[in-house]
Amino acid sequence: MLDIYPWQQTLWQQLVSRQQHAHAYLLQGPSGIGKRVLADQLAARLLCLQPQALSACGDCKSCHLLAAGSHPDLYVLQPEEVDKAIKVDQVRELVDFVVQTAHLAGRKVVVLEPAEAMNPNSANALLKSLEEPAGNTVMLLISHQPSRLLPTIKSRCVQQNCPLPGEAQSLAWIQEKHPQLSSQQAFELLALAGGSPLTALRLFDLDVVGLRAKVVEGIKKLLKQQVSPSQLAESWNAVPLPLLFDWFCDWSQVLLRYQLTADQAELGLEDMRAVLQYLAEKAAQSKVLVLQDWLLLQRQKVIGRANLNRNLLLEALLVQWASLPRPS
Incomplete structure (x- = not known):
């Protein structure tokens, strides 16, 4: 099992020093900071038959079963497919687990990630178990986007913020x-x-720094009319679509911020500063706002894995981007 990360030490000590644990925790915060490791470590200590001050013992029957991936009192619930919803049938199976008696006469622990993947039906199916879990059950919900959770889910958990x-x-x-x-x-x-x-x-x-350098160079050529939108879109086939839309959404926000404040310190990373300053000074704010709205809408489709024509989508984006410094 992975160790607690350095930035989690204080939070970890707060969690394990509790005299009595809540029946449900919501570990919430940005992705990429180790919330799952924190949940797994807490699950191990809660299931351990001889817990140490700050960790599971690693030697008892429970710890051996956990290490083998066959602990009968641990239930991990995730979407069946990446970026898909947690289905109501999956939650019903979890509820069946919760009402069972613990095999090792200790606790049962549930790890659910990400909690925001539950659709309204799934979330409602979990409410009763969250409010009154059967036996000695602790539920550890992990959320990267807690704003997407139903208030009824959040209100039934001890909300533990996990900051950057x-x-x-x-x-x-x-x-x-x-x-x-x-x-x-x-x-x-x-x-x-x-x-x-x-x-x-x-x-x-993923060599994202190299991919970004290629994208930035392409944008500069596009604005100098050295490459067409369709040619550039085709040349970016190796760049993940979510990354591209993350960057363009960020750049459109930087444009608006600079147009409002003229603060060069807010132009972001060095690689795009000159480009963004040029566009902010040449583009009408109304055009930037229209582009930003379009970007946010398309980004949601990309995140939701809508059936999109990649090249046509990127070409539409680049046509709008190239037109920013030009009169309407």
Whole structure:
């Protein structure tokens, strides 16, 4: 089992020092900060037959079963497919587990991730068990987007905020994992990851810095009319669509912010500062607002895995982007 991350130590001590545990916790915060590791460690300690001060013992029957992935009193509920909803039938199976007697005469523990993947029917099916779980059951719900949860779900849990670690701590941890990275490279990765250190490592593995450099270079050529929107869209086939829409949504927000404040410190990473300043000074704010609304709408479709024609979607985006500094 993975160790608690450095930025979780204080929170971990607060959790394990509780004399009596709640029947349901909601571990909420940004993705990429280790909430699942925190939940898994807490589950291990709650199930341990001889828990230590700050951890499970690792030697009892319960710990051995957990290490083997065959603990009968642990239930993990996730979507059957990535980025899909947790179905009501899955929740009903969970409810059946909750009402059973614990096999090792101790606790039962449920880990549910992500909680926002439950649709309204699934969430309502869980309410009774959340409010009055049978026997000695502890439910650990993990949420990366707690605003999407039903208020009735949140009100039945002890809401435990899991904040982003500080920038200095995150940078030190990233460079410890990848000593070959310079301070600037680590900073850029963390910025691209929205401050989440685990996401930063995942982006490093995907060579996102290299992909972004290719995208930025393409945008500069597009604005100089050295490449057409259709040609550029085709050349970005290796770049994940969610990444592209994340970046363009962020850049449109930067444009609006600069148009309102003229604060150069808010222009984001160095690679796009000159481009964004140029566009902000040349584009009508009304055009930027229209583009931002369109981007947000399309981004939701991309996240929801709608059946989209990738090249046509990107071409439509690039046509609008290229037209920003031109008269309507």
